Amino acid sequence: MIHSRHKFRVAMLALLALVPGASLTVAGLKVVATTPDYAALAQAIGGDEISVKTLAKPAEDPHFVDARPSHVVTLNRADVLIESGADLEIGWLPPLIQGSRNRKVLPGEPGRFLGSGDVRLLDVPTELDRSRGDVHARGNPHFLMNPENSGIVARRLAERFCELDADSCPVYRANLTRFNERLEQKILAWTGRLAPHSGAKIVTYHNTWKYFAERFDLRSETFLEPKPGIPPSPPHLGKVIAKMKAEKIRVILVEPFQSRKTAQTIAGHTGASVVDVCQFPGGIKGTDDDYFALIDAVVDAIAAALDQAAAP
Amino acid sequence: MSRRQRGPAVAGLFLFATVFIQPGWTLAEEPEQPEEPRAPIQVASGNAGKNYLKLSLNGLVAAGGSTESDVTGLQLGSHDPSRRGFTLQNVELVLDGAVDPYFTAQVNVVFVESPGGETEIEIEELFATTSSLPANLQVRVGHFFTEFGRLNTQHPHSWDFVDQPLSHGRMFGSDNLRSSGARVSWLMPTPFYSELYLTIQNAFGETLTSFGWAPGEEVFGATMASASVDGGGDLLYVPRYAFSVDLTDNQTVLAGVSSALGPNGTGPDGRTRLYGGDVFWKWKSPRANQGFPFVKFQAEGLWRSYRADGIPVSFEDWGAYGQLLWGFHRGWVAGARYDRMGGDEGPMADPFVEDRRRASANLSWFMTEYSKLRLQYNHDERTDFDDADSVWLQFEMILGAHAAHKF
Numbered sequence: 179m180i181h182s183r184h185k186f187r188v189a190m191l192a193l194l195a196l197v198p199g200a201s202l203t204v205a206g207l208k209v210v211a212t213t214p215d216y217a218a219l220a221q222a223i224g225g226d227e228i229s230v231k232t233l234a235k236p237a238e239d240p241h242f243v244d245a246r247p248s249h250v251v252t253l254n255r256a257d258v259l260i261e262s263g264a265d266l267e268i269g270w271l272p273p274l275i276q277g278s279r280n281r282k283v284l285p286g287e288p289g290r291f292l293g294s295g296d297v298r299l300l301d302v303p304t305e306l307d308r309s310r311g312d313v314h315a316r317g318n319p320h321f322l323m324n325p326e327n328s329g330i331v332a333r334r335l336a337e338r339f340c341e342l343d344a345d346s347c348p349v350y351r352a353n354l355t356r357f358n359e360r361l362e363q364k365i366l367a368w369t370g371r372l373a374p375h376s377g378a379k380i381v382t383y384h385n386t387w388k389y390f391a392e393r394f395d396l397r398s399e400t401f402l403e404p405k406p407g408i409p410p411s412p413p414h415l416g417k418v419i420a421k422m423k424a425e426k427i428r429v430i431l432v433e434p435f436q437s438r439k440t441a442q443t444i445a446g447h448t449g450a451s452v453v454d455v456c457q458f459p460g461g462i463k464g465t466d467d468d469y470f471a472l473i474d475a476v477v478d479a480i481a482a483a484l485d486q487a488a489a490p
Numbered sequence: 491m492s493r494r495q496r497g498p499a500v501a502g503l504f505l506f507a508t509v510f511i512q513p514g515w516t517l518a519e520e521p522e523q524p525e526e527p528r529a530p531i532q533v534a535s536g537n538a539g540k541n542y543l544k545l546s547l548n549g550l551v552a553a554g555g556s557t558e559s560d561v562t563g564l565q566l567g568s569h570d571p572s573r574r575g576f577t578l579q580n581v582e583l584v585l586d587g588a589v590d591p592y593f594t595a596q597v598n599v600v601f602v603e604s605p606g607g608e609t610e611i612e613i614e615e616l617f618a619t620t621s622s623l624p625a626n627l628q629v630r631v632g633h634f635f636t637e638f639g640r641l642n643t644q645h646p647h648s649w650d651f652v653d654q655p656l657s658h659g660r661m662f663g664s665d666n667l668r669s670s671g672a673r674v675s676w677l678m679p680t681p682f683y684s685e686l687y688l689t690i691q692n693a694f695g696e697t698l699t700s701f702g703w704a705p706g707e708e709v710f711g712a713t714m715a716s717a718s719v720d721g722g723g724d725l726l727y728v729p730r731y732a733f734s735v736d737l738t739d740n741q742t743v744l745a746g747v748s749s750a751l752g753p754n755g756t757g758p759d760g761r762t763r764l765y766g767g768d769v770f771w772k773w774k775s776p777r778a779n780q781g782f783p784f785v786k787f788q789a790e791g792l793w794r795s796y797r798a799d800g801i802p803v804s805f806e807d808w809g810a811y812g813q814l815l816w817g818f819h820r821g822w823v824a825g826a827r828y829d830r831m832g833g834d835e836g837p838m839a840d841p842f843v844e845d846r847r848r849a850s851a852n853l854s855w856f857m858t859e860y861s862k863l864r865l866q867y868n869h870d871e872r873t874d875f876d877d878a879d880s881v882w883l884q885f886e887m888i889l890g891a892h893a894a895h896k897f
Contacts, residue, residue, distance in 0.1 A: 235739065235776055242781035244774055245897045246742050247683035247734035254626065254677055269859075272894045276594060279677055281622035284591070308860060407780075407858060409820060435779045437820075 210256040227346040236460030237434035253278035263292025264319035311405025324389035428487030543587035546890035550579040556880035566659020578603040657809025663699030689728040714755030726752035757799025807833025
């Protein structure tokens with residue numbers, strides 16, 4: 179069986195060599211992830227059996243990625259497309275899929291993986307009304323900031339990879355087991371690190387950290403944006419400052435693409451500290467392609483700022 | 491579809507209205523029955539998700555003035571500001587979705603204010619595109635903007651300026667080049683993006699300036715012949731090749747060459763050839779916030795050879811524009827554009843072929859993705875008319891879904 183598969187691969191490679199410009203990568207499944215967090219999870223499960231490419235860059239706003247023509251080519255040659263499933267990429271993914279002409283990644287195909295499957299989404303609006311800002315119709319898409327949701331995605335990825343590439347299924351299963359063991363340990367460590375600050379309030383720029391806060395028992399209810407997608411305005415920031423002073427909120431989270439200057443101004447008025455965080459591996463130095471390293475860095479940074487705030 | 495066919499279009503609109511305003515079917519949610527819970531069927535709504543098609547309405551209004559009193563002679567596009575004071579430039583209803591597993595489709599119903607102040611309706615585009623043909627092929631059928639260059643396929647909502655470039659107004663017409671037909675495109679197996687298109691469309695109609703025009707209309711003193719397709723030579727053929735490379739992680743270039751070959755309405759031997767080249771370059775910050783900051787440059791050049799039949803009119807002319815846009819702060823874009831038209835003057839001083847130059851500068855403020863304000867200044871120089879200075883303020887709003895932009 180393995181022998182015949184090998185023969186088939188050699189034949190395919192020989193055939194591919196005849197097509198000018200065709201990719202000669204030997205890796206099995208060609209996986210494309212919309213954002214680097216899914217890429218990191220896919221790589222953890224797929225290991226050497228898959229090759230992974232990412233469309234969005236770690237430090238850019240994932241809602242506004244350019245639909246570059248090179249992405250059309252990447253998608254054209256993909257076996258699997260991983261997207262959030264919660265409209266995070268709605269502003270740029272549809273024309274890429276249309277341009278790719280790739281049947282494997284069309285809706286409903288096994289090659290189209292929606293990250294939101296089996297995940298309980300928060301902030302699902304009961305009514306759609308843009309006077310409340312640019313609300314995601316399907317709910318808050320930043321759910322991978324709760325590591326338990328990443329566990330759900332990892333499990334479903336392993337199932338999906340097995341469905342698409344049964345030969346390598348034992349490897350995917352083994353990788354999943356290893357991932358889960360590590361995730362379990364890490365969640366214990368992260369929970370322990372943040373436990374002294376149970377119930378602490380944090381301010382964030384956009385409503386990105388809801389899932390993280392929920393999992394680690396923090397309160398993320400104050401945002402620098404007056405409404406989702408609406409830039410901070412002086413009257414709103416005035417209210418935020420008053421609230422932070424009244425409730426003694428001492429931590430402001432900012433992502434690489436958000437205005438650090440605004441956060442620093444608020445920090446200057448309130449004595450809070452600005453903490454640089456990111457949703458995506460690679461958006462913080464030393465976290466490239468590694469989901470665990472990313473959450474390590476985020477938890478450390480937030481815990482350190484809360485430690486400092488709690489110090490007498 | 492001709493803008494003059496107002497009757498059927500109005501009937502169509504009425505049909506749309508009756509479909510969308512069925513109470514309890516599309517808009518109101520019925521309370522669920524305890525025994526048999528059933529979600530209401532959503533035919534259309536503004537958001538993606540639980541419905542069969544996405545619906546959006548885009549409105550563009552301009553206000554301003556010009557030292558030139560004949561603004562329609564100055565501005566060549568039917569979606570440009572057309573008079574001193576206010577112009578309703580474009581009201582566009584866009585519906586799109588998947589037809590079935592094999593096709594997606596899009597319809598753009600456009601309402602424009604005529605110079606007389608009436609609302610005119612046209613089906614600007616209506617097309618289906620295949621989702622998964624083999625061999626990296628894709629076919630589009632319907633009535634659609636011809637795949638020529640960059641700007642010709644864009645709707646006014648996507649423009650970076652209040653008006654279309656002079657070259658497009660003159661060679662493609664006030665409403666850009668579009669017609670009924672089919673388009674085949676092939677995504678080539680190159681390591682970089684490379685796509686080959688062939689569009690074949692009817693060559694007669696109001697939206698086919700440079701080609702068939704509207705039968706009966708006078709152009710260069712010749713009455714346009716009646717529209718009929720007696721053979722392949724009576725159709726419009728538009729091949730295009732486009733390619734793109736990422737220069738760095740943050741810079742991308744997209745360039746192409748196109749030509750449009752077809753009959754013109756002056757007679758059986760009247761032929762027009764159009765050739766064009768286009769280039770687009772964009773830099774975007776790796777830490778872009780809502781897409782800002784960015785810098786983008788775009789230029790297109792067009793060359794036309796018009797050979798008439800029956801009247802002694804044959805000429806060659808050209809047009810080009812270049813524009814630079816700088817998104818310097820979240821929501822803010824500054825732009826500059828230079829337009830130039832030249833070539834043979836033709837046998838008579840016709841505004842259709844006179845030499846023209848235009849310099850434009852503008853500033854746009856995107857309050858959100860769904861509304862913007864744009865202030866633009868144009869300086870026009872023409873051989874047969876006085877120079878003109880114009881200032882336009884434009885407001886845009888979008889209701890419902892915001893279709894994703896192509897690169």
